[in-house]
Amino acid sequence: MLLNILKNSLLYSIGSLSTKPFFHRKISSFIDHHSVKFHLIPRFERRPSVPFQILLYHRILPEDDPFAIGVVTVENFREQTKNLISYFRIVSLDDIINELEIGKLQPNTICITFDDGYYDNYQYAFPILKEFRIPATIFLTTDLIGSQKMLWHDKVLQIIKNTEVDNFRFKINGRNSFNLTSINKKKEVANELLEWMKKLLPEEREQKIQELKKTCQIDNNETKRLMLNWNEVKEMHSAGISFGAHTKNHPILSLLSWDQIEEEIESSKYAIEKNLGDKVQTFAYPNGKQNDFDERCKKIVKQAGYRCAVTSYGGVNNAEDDLYELSRFSPWDVNPKCFLGRILLERMQT
Numbered sequence: 001m002l003l004n005i006l007k008n009s010l011l012y013s014i015g016s017l018s019t020k021p022f023f024h025r026k027i028s029s030f031i032d033h034h035s036v037k038f039h040l041i042p043r044f045e046r047r048p049s050v051p052f053q054i055l056l057y058h059r060i061l062p063e064d065d066p067f068a069i070g071v072v073t074v075e076n077f078r079e080q081t082k083n084l085i086s087y088f089r090i091v092s093l094d095d096i097i098n099e100l101e102i103g104k105l106q107p108n109t110i111c112i113t114f115d116d117g118y119y120d121n122y123q124y125a126f127p128i129l130k131e132f133r134i135p136a137t138i139f140l141t142t143d144l145i146g147s148q149k150m151l152w153h154d155k156v157l158q159i160i161k162n163t164e165v166d167n168f169r170f171k172i173n174g175r176n177s178f179n180l181t182s183i184n185k186k187k188e189v190a191n192e193l194l195e196w197m198k199k200l201l202p203e204e205r206e207q208k209i210q211e212l213k214k215t216c217q218i219d220n221n222e223t224k225r226l227m228l229n230w231n232e233v234k235e236m237h238s239a240g241i242s243f244g245a246h247t248k249n250h251p252i253l254s255l256l257s258w259d260q261i262e263e264e265i266e267s268s269k270y271a272i273e274k275n276l277g278d279k280v281q282t283f284a285y286p287n288g289k290q291n292d293f294d295e296r297c298k299k300i301v302k303q304a305g306y307r308c309a310v311t312s313y314g315g316v317n318n319a320e321d322d323l324y325e326l327s328r329f330s331p332w333d334v335n336p337k338c339f340l341g342r343i344l345l346e347r348m349q350t
Helices: 002-014 021-033 074-087 093-101 119-131 152-162 183-197 202-215 230-238 258-276 295-303 336-348
Strands: 052-057 059-061 071-073 109-116 137-140 242-245 282-284 308-310
Touching (some): 059 074, 059 119, 071 074, 074 119, 093 308, 109 119, 119 230, 137 230, 137 282, 152 183, 183 202, 230 242, 230 258, 258 295
Parallel strands (some): 109 137, 137 242, 242 282, 282 308
């Protein structure tokens, strides 16, 4: 059954590239030819080191929102979790680290993580996780928990989403004029603004966001609460959800001074431990790409007492990998079979 899922997911993925029957036969022939490897699914090919994957989610919403980060719909999240429990052993990130330390990580292990600490994790993801008795780890941006404040990237997205101007002037990357006459154009502009603002220091970024708000004629950028509060965090923690730190304010750490990095990494850990009365052992680098953190950050994470840190670049992890630079996989496929097939393919390529 799983072999067929893998075939179908590949054919689904390349369907838009070619509709020629011989091309589809080539894909099926390739999988059949390598059946010695593929027939091991779901046990997977034995290796000296057992691979494991960490899934990265952000937001779970009833329907897609082009102005929200990394949305997976409730329907798709439910289907993904049903597939995962059928073929994988799902554990918390803390459990993976425990097993790695004693050299007893079990096969087919995978874990689920969420970044930032959005309220919809409680509202929509938590009931599904409880229903299927699935553990997960949520990384909190602690200064926003229990507040009406928004992450900086959500501020930008909300400005572009809510503006009624069709064009505006704002100088970035050699450009100074932007067209907002359709949803797609708004999405393109929002993404360009986000990528540009990631490279700014926090103070400069906030100044530019205020300029953008004024330019787009947004008088009031208030929105409904986006982030968790501590009561919700405590409830999820009591039900078996783990929590890790994601800094206080979600800055790009590599842009900061040593003292600023320490403050962001250590204070977020302290805030969670104070509210939950439990040790925080896992950390997620904001944005998490290779240029978003450096050796200073890793050193401070270790000194602060974290046992591991996760990134946001994809890949399969092994016991030999750096525990302070673990890869994560973003499962944002709309088609559940394609989602599962992509996870399996990634494993078999290691």
